[in-house]
Amino acid sequence: MDGLSVATNAWAHARIALQRQLVYRFSNWSGLFTNCFFLYFRAYALRACFEHRIAIGGLDADQTVTYVTVSQAFLMVIPAWGKVGVGDAVRSGQIVIDLARPVDFVSCHLGGRFGVSAYYVVARALPLLAVGALAGFLVLPPLGELPVFVISVVLAAWIAHVILLLIELSSFWLGSEQGVRWLVLGFSGLFSGLILPIDFFPQWARTISRFLPFEQTLYTPTRIWIGAGESLWLLLGVQLLWAVFLTLLAQVLFHAGRREVLVHGG
Amino acid sequence: MTEPVEIVRVQGLRKEFRVLRHRGGVVGAVRGLFSRSGRTVRAVDDVSFAIRPGELVGYVGANGAGKSTTIKILVGILRATSGSVRVFGRDPHRFRRQNALRIGVVFGQRTQLWWDLPPSESFQLLGTLYRIPARELRARRDELVDRLGLGAVLDVPVRKLSLGQRMRCELTASLLHAPDLVILDEPTIGLDVVAKEEVRTFLRKLHADRGTTLVLTSHDLGDIERLCSRVLVIDEGRLLHDGDVESLRRLFGHRRILQIDLRDDAAQGRALELPRGCEVLEQSGHRIQLEFDPDQIPAPELIRQVLVQREILDLKLQERPIEDVVRRIYRGDRREGD
Amino acid sequence: MAGDLRVWTRVYGAMLAASVREQMSYRGSFVFELVGRLTVTGLELVALFFLFQHIESIAGWTKWEVVYLYGMASICLGMGEALTTGFDDMPELIRSGSFDYVLVRPLPALLFVLGRDVKLRILGRSLQGAFAVCISVMHLQLDWDVSHLALLATSVICGVTVYAGLFVASAAQCFWTVESTEMFNAFTYGGAQMTEYPVSLYPGWLRSIFLYVVPVGFVSYVPAVALLGKTDPLGLSPWGVWATPLVAGTFLGACLFFWRLGMRRYEGAGG
Structure with missing residues (x-):
């Protein structure tokens, strides 16, 4: 499946989602x-934590509340929770029909x-940013960095969606992905930086986080918004590497799962 | 309290719903938040009837005619707008829970069984709910399971059962507390021919053996013809007919429909010669629909006569749809009135 | 009514047993999910510890005092959730029309739905909360007597009452719309999130909502102030403790009234 058809598919789904939401x-x-x-x-x-301090972990109070606003705003854009449908399809046997379709499953899904x-x-994101701004919880980033932020959000959404897909692919072997879903949710809540800025x-916990994909979802774009101390291109590069790696992993698991279904029956 | 002669007595029953009008667009939606305009729909309009113990009554009508609304009022789910309703001599809405102990209900296409549990556990839970002594519950359950042939599926989770199996489990579940009145709302909907027949046979036997009062709604005339002794026909909320099945049959003849797919276009060549008691209902392209009276011309004989004249690809024998019967009653009523 | 309660207790017990049997049949998944749920709540506690590496106190409350608040919020939310799992599929019950079956039972609809489906696994959150409360009480080295323990128990009961009421109200909302009931999450899960910290740190309008309208904050904060011997800048403290059961009871009553309104609407309009 080429980029154009992924884009067409995305557009079609966006319209369906829009209609449903309306x-x-x-x-x-x-x-x-x-x-x-x-x-x-x-x-x-979090603002109350700055009563006796000027900075925590290198962030000041304004940066911290901005962090909260941005991460809350993009929570649904870069989701940690959601049903993809593969698990249900495996349980109902519908997956056999999905597997017969002549499209690349992973990119189609994405x-x-x-x-x-x-x-x-x-x-969600734009209204929440507005609410945050009105409440005084938002400092805007330098205008020049906004494009980098947008690219980072796209990469983050990509990674988040592949993680959701990976969770459900586990149902090929486990029968139900429910347990894995909870386990991943537990880790992503902490290591995506949703509960607390990383x-x-x-x-030691930051080191662990470095080796997990979760901080590439909500944390990285949010950090870029509030002004990352590091090179922006380096951050984007790391995100891209994770995105490609996880997508390949999903492809491999999907094909292994497909063999599993075809050999043992759905 | 002395038991009234009638189990159900309905007089001048009326039920109105308010249907909200949905306004289009954003402005409409915002206005909808503040003011609600709507119109009143009469689902049941001035309906009266009574049911005596031991009757087997069919309640017929097209979809949306008011059947289900009446049923829901009888079991106390809905409040009547006006009129009087008595079930076991009591207002069914006010005494809903007391009446529930004596009524068994089956709603077709919905389930009262616990989806993830096997039927045997659902039956156990219902036994607790209806305060049935353990020994009685077991005896009744075994009898029903035996009659409905459910032995093999008792320990299979409900979600894995076929629709036919599930409907038989639903029947069991509704009869565990030995209700005096059983109300079945579309009990054969969605079932295949075999499963339908199983349900009908069971209900016939239940009525014959126990004398249980049964009220059955359906839009399948087959259910009514094969089961009921008395039929109520409702349309657009009004009761059109209340009488035995024979009188209804006189109205619609028990005419049936034969649908034939011909090899050649039906209009081509010589016109089809039809026997007495048979007429063309509809004809388009290769398909022709004949309406016939089986008393005058039996189906096999009719088919034989057509076969002599034309080459046939496919045949289908149908009951007349309920909407048709309702239409005919209208015409008949009007003719009588003229 | 007494007879109803007896029947209901037996149905609830039978459902609980059936649910345990069912969950045992998917043992692998059950264990995974339990571990997963414990991780979710466990890592929230870890985040709290991370935060307190940088600060001494928040709005005058120390680390172990905040851990206590967090634990109480988890216990109450978890038990409120566990008690009301029967309401989880209310939208589905209404949409499919199966709610009609609820109304032909010889038991009040609310009780029947409450016992219809019991899921054990949601208790995980409360276990986690109980653990947090235990370690905080140990670290705080409080000089507690029986009256304190009674107040602790009252506090839990009141908290569970408020959350259970919220879950009932959230289910009752289905009588008007079967769309998602996410709005109530602001008060249930949001309420637990909020009361993880002392309510005194929030601005007045937000605090008032959670103290007097949806009293999740009231039943968390007021008993905690008394139990931990804090000074209360809000001036709720001495009288508030006695009012707590009253507040929780009144709120539950309001939620049940909301349910009744919904039922009346359903009985009038029908599916």
Whole structure:
């Protein structure tokens, strides 16, 4: 599958997601409402930590609350939680039909998920950034770095969606991916920097984080927004490497799983 | 309290719903948040009937005619807008839980069984719920399982059962507490011919052996013809007919429909010669639909006569759809009124 | 009513047993999920420890005091969640029409739904919370007597009551719309998140919502102030402790009333 058809597929899925969300207007508003509350809770709690200190882990109070706003805003764009459908398909036996389709499964899936993410940029990320700005929880990045931030978000969404796919691919062997999902969710909550900026971690935990893919999802783009101390191109390069590596891993697991299904029956 | 002669008594029953009008567009949606405009729909309109113990009543109508609404009022799920309803001599809505102990309900295409548990466990839980003594529960369960041939599926999770198997489990579940009144809402919907027949045979036997009062809604005339002694027909909320099945049959003849696919275009060549009691209902392209009265011309004889005249690709024998019967009752009523 | 409760208790017990049997049949997945859920909540606690490597206190509360708040929030949310798992598939029940079956049972609808489905695994969060409360109490070296323990128990009961009420209200919302009930997450999961820290650090409007409208904050903060012997800048302390059960009970009553309103709507309009 070439880039053009991935893009077409993404566009088609974005439209479906948009239509669905417009039908479920109440659901959409209630999601935004809930997101706002979480944004306020985290921002006020972390700001309270700066009562007697100027900086924690190299971040000042403004950077920290900006970190909270940006990470909350892009939570749905770069999701840590979500159903891809492979697990259900394996359990119901539908997977046999999916496997027979003449399209590349992984890139096809990614295309669709990018569409959903694109929708959430408009429906969730931008409104939440606005809310954060109004509440005084947002410092804008230098204008020149915005394009880098956007590229980083795209790469992060890519990685996040492949991780979700990898979780469900485990159902080829385990029957249910539910356990793995929870395990990954536990680690990604901490190591994506959602609960706490990774800058606040002790050195040993930051080292562990370096070797996990999770900080490439929410943390890296957010860090770029608040001004990363490192070379931006280096950060993007690391993200790209992870994205390619995980995608290849998904391809390998998918084909192994396909053999499993074809040999043992769905 | 003395038991009333009738198990169900409905008088001047009326049920109205408010249907909200959805406005289009963003402006409409915002206005919808503040003011709600809608119209009132009468789902059931001035319906009266009574059911005596031991009756087997069919309640017929097209989809949306008001069947399910009536049923839901009888079991106490919905409140009536006006009119009086008595089930076991009590207001079914106010005494919903008391009546529940004496009523068994099956809603077709929905399940009361616990999806992830085997039926045997669902039965056990329902036994607890209905306060059935353990010995009684076991005896009744075994009898029902035996009659419905469920022995093999008792320990299989419900989600793995076929629709037919599940419906038989639903029947068992609804009868465990030996209800005096059994209400079945579309019990054969979605079932194949064999499964339908199994359900019908079981219900016939249940009625014959126990004398249980049965109320059955269906839009399948086969259910009604083969099971019920009395039929109520409802359309657009109004009761059109209340009488025995024979009187209904007089109205629609029990005419049937034969659909034939011909090799050649139906309009080509000589016109088809048809016997008495048979007429062309519809004809288009290769397909022709004949309506016939089996008393005047039996189906095999009709098919033989057509075969002599034309080359046939396929045949299908159908019951007349319920909408048709309802239409006919309308016409008949009007003719009587004229 | 007493008879109903007896039947309900037996159904609930039977459901619990059936659920345990069912979960044992998928043992591998069950263990994985339990470990996973413990990891989710466990790592939240780890994050708290990371934070307190940089600071001494937050809004005047020390590390172990905040761990206590976190543990209480987890216990109450976890048990509230575990008690109300029967409501999880309310949208599905309403959408498919199977809720009609709930209404033809000889038991109040609320009790039947409550006992319809019992999932044990959600207790994981409370176990985690209990662990956090235990270690914090040990580190704080409090001079506690029986009255303190009674207050602790009351605090848990009130917290569970408020969260359970929220889950019931969230399910009752399905009588109006079967769309996602994410809105209530702001108060349930959001409430637990918020009360992980002393409510005094939030701005007045936000604090008021969680103290007086959805009293998740009230039942967490007020007993904690009394139990840990904190000074209370909000002035809720002495009278608030006695009011806590009243607040929790009133809120549960409001949630049940909301459920009744929903039921009336369902009975009037039908599916």
